[in-house]
Amino acid sequence: MKYVFTFLISTFAISATMAQSTEIAKDTTVAVSTDRYEVVTNRFFDNWFIGVGAGAQFYYGDHNKQMKFGDRLAPAFEFYLGTWFTPGIGTRIALNGVKNIGVTQNGSHSTGEVYDASQWLEKQEFNYYNVHADVLFNLHNLLGGYRQDRKFTTSPYVGLGWMVTKDEPTAREISANLGIYNSLSLSKKFDLTLDLRGSMVNDRFDGELGARKTEGMLTAALGVAYRFKERTWEKPTTTVISYSEADLNTMRQRVTQLAADNDALRKLLAESKEETITDVKIEKSVLVSPILVTFPINKSIVSNEARVNLGFFAKAIMENNSDVVYKVTGYADKGTGNPQINERLSRERSEAIFNVLVNEFGVPASRLIKDHKGGVDNMFYNDPRVSRAVIVIAE
Known part of the structure; x- marks a missing residue:
């Protein structure tokens, strides 16, 4: 019986010593995703941008092809607010306008100045504005994957809008818009932009009906855009915790030894004549x-x-x-x-x-x-x- 208790005390002493001395070394690392298309989606109010631009445009009316190219040019401006939902897809609300220049035979928006008497053409001018919503597709990020250090991007876009002139005769027509939004990063906050856009409206928008069903305009505007914080996307990360294989093997060996000691202890207790000792639980x-x-x-x-x-x-x-x-x-x-x-x-x-x-x-x-x-x-x-x-x- 004395031998049994001696073995029991020795076993617990060894177990306590092993528990106190065994420390498994570990290493924590963070792995960043290498998938060029994978990013962490930002919140709704991140990645917004606002921009302005100015340039020139010309209008495709019923008789405007009779004009010289330089005579058709008119000033253009644009203002827009938008957001990128992902590095490749965004949307914006835009306002553009000022003036369209053309010629007319029926006197709509006429300035009173004769442009070509042989064709009964008078010079035409009218102010307008076009409010439109566009969906943008960043080709560089969609095709090449997102890169935070990318300086230049090209984003084709499509959209619908509402084109209005309040000059008599007034007109309000749905507009279809198609363009390319080019952006050159100047800093973390500012981009230099070039917006090339084509717009189409009903043939009656300039106050004169002709053979064509639609009229349109081409616009080129150079401007600047400001990007609100948060301006970038982060790559997903995974935390990896690794343990020393040598320490793990040492622990396995000690656990095996404990199991052997436990079996020996149970065997000794089973052979003991002492009725007061019935079981040992570890x-x-x-x-x-x-x-x-x-x-x-x-x-x-x-x-x-x-x-x-x-x-x-x-x-x-x-x-x-x-x-x-x-x-x-x-x-x-x-x-x-x-x-x-x-x-x-x-x-x-x-x-x-x-x-x-x-x-x-x-x-x-x-x-x-x-x-x-x-x-x-x-x-x-x-x-x-x-x-x-x-x-x-x-x-």
């Missing part, structure tokens, strides 16, 4: 390794990929010592936003992970502690993306 007391979940900038939504990892983490928590409590700590990137936003964002991220563990995977709320640190400096690898995170670790 309770598992394993701490689950910490987990880090990252978030896109300005967001606290838990991705499906993170939920999968949290599911494994929750299972490991509930299969081990129920006395261990884990702290769920939220962080934000100090270099982005302001202290108030980062305080709220880090709290929302902590609550999001807490809710997933409790509501989706059944971890008792009593085993979790919520905490948040607001905006913090770069915590790992001098990479701000790893600071937009939640870390769950045993207390």
